[in-house]
Amino acid sequence: MEYILSVATVAGINIIMALSFYAPFMTGQVSLAQAGFAAIGAYSAAVCTVKFGIPYIPAVIIGGVVAGVVGFILGIPALRIKGIYLLLLTLGFGEIVRVIFINIEYVGGAAGFPGIPYQENTFFYAYGLVLILIVCFERLRNSRMGRAMRAVGDDETAAEINGINITAVKLKAFAAGAFIAGMGGGILAHFQEFIEPLMFGVMHSVEYIVFAIFGGVQVFWGPIFGAIVLSFVPEFFRFVQAWRHEIYGALLIVMMIIKPEGVITNDSVRFIKKIFRGS
Amino acid sequence: MILEIREVGKVFGGFCALQNVSIRVEEGKIHAIIGPNGAGKTTLFNLISGMFDISHGEIHYRDKRLNGLRPDIRAELGIGRTFQIVRLFPSMTVLENVMVGRHCRTHSGLLKTFFHFPLGESSEEKQIRNNAMQWLEFVGMTHRAQQVAANLPHPEQRRVEIARALALDPDLLLLDEPAAGMNPKETMDLDALIVKINGMGKTILLIEHNMNLVMGISEIISVLNFGEKIVEGTPAEVKENPAVIEAYLGKKRN
């Protein structure tokens, strides 16, 4: 039971991270910096609780805010560039964050930051946050700002011509993604009790992309679905566990070839809603 | 005078796409811009709507100098446009596409989106939806409201694009070859739609290749050739002008 709870908790944190990738992705921005933002959130939150005795919830929120502010600042230059250039910028940023933490002795440097107070109820906090995020994304979907974000993701020029300030929209989405990732990092830190720079490498950012792309990027349920499936499946099949990463990789390639829109699409969401309405 | 283009030029890395073009568009008129391929018509639209920077000259919309303003600000000022190749947001429904057009006339930000109470649709959202539905009705597309825009046939996509542009309450509407790829029947319907929009007091600036459409509905025609304005006048005047005939058909051989 304890084991399943622990797996489910990790899955919850993965959902948060997949959604943090999805927020800027909605506006057409592919970020490889999400693990870096998680690192900023994790270290900030851990410093709050360990060094200043700040309680858990405010510490996690502070972690999110710090990451969000950094995301906002990084987002300003990031707006001028797109596509592969943006990907490289976020990749470089993610690595710089890691190297910077390796060099800060105050938080343990390369050896890591031990002694972070364990949060027993991480499961509830993680899924509480997931629930809040679901409400936010659902509200966003049918709202002025949500449509603007999707419009920018679909066609920046057409969005601009129709009166959308694309700079502002993209910046907000990028900062929001960083904020979500920061809180995810804070929750992770207080679940693992120990963090080290290695836990936030580029390959982790890549993993969040796999969750989102596998699940589908047309609706926010896609990243949630992807994170849940790819977190649980390896835990229950020994064979899958050992070859988890290879399977992730192959899955990504196969998905790109046969179903680049992901498992959950607009149509499947409509279909499910129909079933629930019973019509 | 709603739009004044003063001695405008545009240079792309040495190539002069537009040169010394001056056009005055009067309020409430249907004003057409014609010319052979590569004459610089779409470039002119891109300068008016702010997709490119102007190399020389000035563009004024009412009392406002447009040079250097972002496209979204120009839209907010009241300039709407459609594209030569329809550019709807492909992943959205028809209704959502038109609702995007209301963006700059409404205000809800992220925080208001997340924390509005009571639950359910906010009053602003309802108002956006109603307005968008009205425009869909105006262009006769209500029956398609819930379909994904990318799945519509081309002439219907064009109508939705026009509805989206109208949703931002423009006073000046730029239509870039709206009849391209349409059959005669569809073109006639479009014709009627443009006249109807103009009838609401909206000024229309139109690029078109279809001479029947242009001659039938426009009050003033400016002719561009090789990036310069060669003739301007009423349809009857333009039709008779030897320079226009030459531009379209080439020089007469002896």
Next chain:
Amino acid sequence: MFIQQLINGLMLGSTYSLVAIGYALIFGVLGLLHFAHGEVLMVGAFMGLYIILWTGLPLYIALPLTMVVTGILGMIIQFLAIRPLKKNFHLAPLLSTIGVTIILQNLAVKIFGGYGTRFPDTIAMDNIMLGPYMVSSVKLIIMGISLLLMVIFYLIIKKTKLGKAMRALAESHLTAGFLGVNVERTVFLTFGIASALAGAAGVMIGVSYSAISPFIGLTFALKGLVVMLLGGMGNVVGAMIGGLILGVAEVLSITLLPTEVNLQDIFSFGIMIIILIFKPTGLFGSKQN
């Protein structure tokens, strides 16, 4: 002292150039970022290592053999993970090569272990005096081979029919197809050549660092990307020069900056971010995709 460091920097940089050429070639011809290119390099490093360990062949035979193996690997990657993609999702090639990266890296951990493996001393580790400057013979050989490969590569691009086809594709796939270029085959060979160069870089990195691990792929992929940006996206000659510049800059930064901070890595990423923000076309201009 300065000249000594300059020479060291050029040596380091020449391996960066080899990696970056592959990126630039693929980006130039296909307009896509081959994320798994660094893993091809890593495979090349291990291939070189095991060819030398098992067969005892000298470096100058092991190197071309490795290049053949990684060249084939590159073509397999193109065949399995890039060719079948539909054209309607522009991120598909990137994500699918990320998939290849994950697979290759984790397979390598399973096969070779997650720790560094020592490269055998295949070349006499003598130091040679070049006038007043002491240079290790290994580094000299590496630089020599790198420069030789670059010259051969440059000749292929400029003089051969294949090179012409590649340059035509870089301009426009459609037009090149009309003009009778076999697009599929050229793209296939482009991956082969780029991957062979990455394999060579892998072997030489193995020889000069004398230890390799499955994780060197990402490290050198990042360096290669920085170099490509520096030289201009898709600009092959820019990549050659950019590599030398980054190599020299890194070596000088180690000598000139305080040693207690591990600035070497931040340094190259810092360069990358500055270029991306202020001059995304790189120093020598990029190819539009």
